[in-house]
Amino acid sequence: xxxxxxxxxxxxxxxxxxxxxxxxxxxxxxxxxxxxxxxxxxxxxxxxxxxxxxxxxxxxxxxxxxxxxxxxxxxxxxxxxxxxxxxxxxxxxxxxxxxxxxxxxxxxxxxxxxxxxxxxxxxxxxxxxxxxxxxxxxxxxxxxxxxxxxxxxxxxxxxxxxxxxxxxxxxxxxxxxxxxxxxxxxxxxxxxxxxxxxxx
Amino acid sequence: xxxxxxxxxxxxxxxxxxxxxxxxxxxxxxxxxxxxxxxxxxxxxxxxxxxxxxxxxxxxxxxxxxxxxxxxxxxxxxxxxxxxxxxxxxxxxxxxxxxxxxxxxxxxxxxxxxxxxxxxxxxxxxxxxxxxxxxxxxxxxxxxxxxxxxxxxxxxxxxxxxxxxxxxxxxxxxxxxxxxxxxxxxxxxxxxxxxxxxxx
Numbered sequence: 437x438x439x440x441x442x443x444x445x446x447x448x449x450x451x452x453x454x455x456x457x458x459x460x461x462x463x464x465x466x467x468x469x470x471x472x473x474x475x476x477x478x479x480x481x482x483x484x485x486x487x488x489x490x491x492x493x494x495x496x497x498x499x500x501x502x503x504x505x506x507x508x509x510x511x512x513x514x515x516x517x518x519x520x521x522x523x524x525x526x527x528x529x530x531x532x533x534x535x536x537x538x539x540x541x542x543x544x545x546x547x548x549x550x551x552x553x554x555x556x557x558x559x560x561x562x563x564x565x566x567x568x569x570x571x572x573x574x575x576x577x578x579x580x581x582x583x584x585x586x587x588x589x590x591x592x593x594x595x596x597x598x599x600x601x602x603x604x605x606x607x608x609x610x611x612x613x614x615x616x617x618x619x620x621x622x623x624x625x626x627x628x629x630x631x632x633x634x635x636x
Numbered sequence: 637x638x639x640x641x642x643x644x645x646x647x648x649x650x651x652x653x654x655x656x657x658x659x660x661x662x663x664x665x666x667x668x669x670x671x672x673x674x675x676x677x678x679x680x681x682x683x684x685x686x687x688x689x690x691x692x693x694x695x696x697x698x699x700x701x702x703x704x705x706x707x708x709x710x711x712x713x714x715x716x717x718x719x720x721x722x723x724x725x726x727x728x729x730x731x732x733x734x735x736x737x738x739x740x741x742x743x744x745x746x747x748x749x750x751x752x753x754x755x756x757x758x759x760x761x762x763x764x765x766x767x768x769x770x771x772x773x774x775x776x777x778x779x780x781x782x783x784x785x786x787x788x789x790x791x792x793x794x795x796x797x798x799x800x801x802x803x804x805x806x807x808x809x810x811x812x813x814x815x816x817x818x819x820x821x822x823x824x825x826x827x828x829x830x831x832x833x834x835x836x
Contacts, residue, residue: 484695493683494804494806495806495819502819502823604697604698617698622820623822625825636709
């Protein structure tokens with residue numbers, strides 16, 4: 437059985453959302469599992485002295501256009517939410533807390549968070565929204581609300597961000613196949629070829 | 637006859653080089669001409685307070701790896717030259733000077749500059765190399781050498797950089813089809829679909 441693929445992302449990354457709608461099915465065609473690894477782009481950008489895409493002159497406005505066009509090209513529903521981007525530490529903490537209980541529930545929650553933000557325009561920075569999405573995925577709402585303030589859960593996300601930085605992650609989505617890194621949903625064709633040919 | 641496509645690039649941009657090897661043939665399949673428009677990324681980056689890709693932490697090393705892999709994916713010969721990147725004002729000035737005489741000669745020269753740098757590792761920042769490449773494309777070597785110091789030729793490139801900024805160009809390659817902008821050689825599939833369907 438080949439090694440799982442690592443999929444690093446931030447829940448407020450639109451290109452990360454697009455990747456989230458494709459990577460599992462693509463990997464499954466090559467008998468691969470995918471490890472989903474939410475992190476906080478804010479932590480990465482602070483380290484790199486970078487800034488969120490929408491606030492970069494010229495590139496920012498282009499990117500909003502390109503995000504919509506890339507979604508249409510892939511056939512994936514997407515509306516740029518307002519506000520955009522948002523803080524995603526609650527969503528990421530809930531993900532890791534859920535993952536400690538049930539991988540499948542965590543995966544369903546992650547899809548639900550992405551779609552809540554990029555399809556339904558819900559405010560995924562809100563604790564209440566995060567708890568509601570976790571409950572809809574099958575978690576206990578009160579336990580989830582408590583977990584979001586739990587120091588061990590907070591530390592779990594800090595560790596995840598540190599691990600992402602150590603793995604070279606500087607953006608979202610960032611996919612790693614057997615040590616080979618692919619940044620951006622626009623690398624899907626190369627990812628497919630890499631999986632099919634074992635490198636090229 | 638549909639409008640020509642605009643292809644903005646810097647001669648020291650590896651992704652620009654990859655695009656230069658594909659855009660004319662792709663456009664021709666849809667009865668389109670391509671206007672090649674060299675500019676100076678340094679001017680753009682100064683305006684945007686940005687910096688060359690290789691000098692950005694984490695993203696820089698990744699990009700050198702991605703450039704090579706993208707070249708293999710497209711089946712185009714490429715070696716990252718040393719030094720990289722280099723100043724390309726002489727090459728760009730020679731291009732516009734040649735274009736004023738003969739479009740086809742300018743196009744042949746542009747291909748030769750890209751290949752001299754990214755295949756043969758020649759120093760395209762050198763006036764001597766630029767003049768030699770222009771002469772090989774059919775130009776008069778002495779006249780080309782004089783043109784590189786001509787104020788009107790220098791102004792032509794300044795104007796081109798100003799026009800690129802005004803057109804929203806913030807990187808290389810930057811392709812515009814009927815007002816629709818595409819940044820990056822990784823947008824080739826979207827460019828092809830846009831040309832085939834007239835938008836999507």
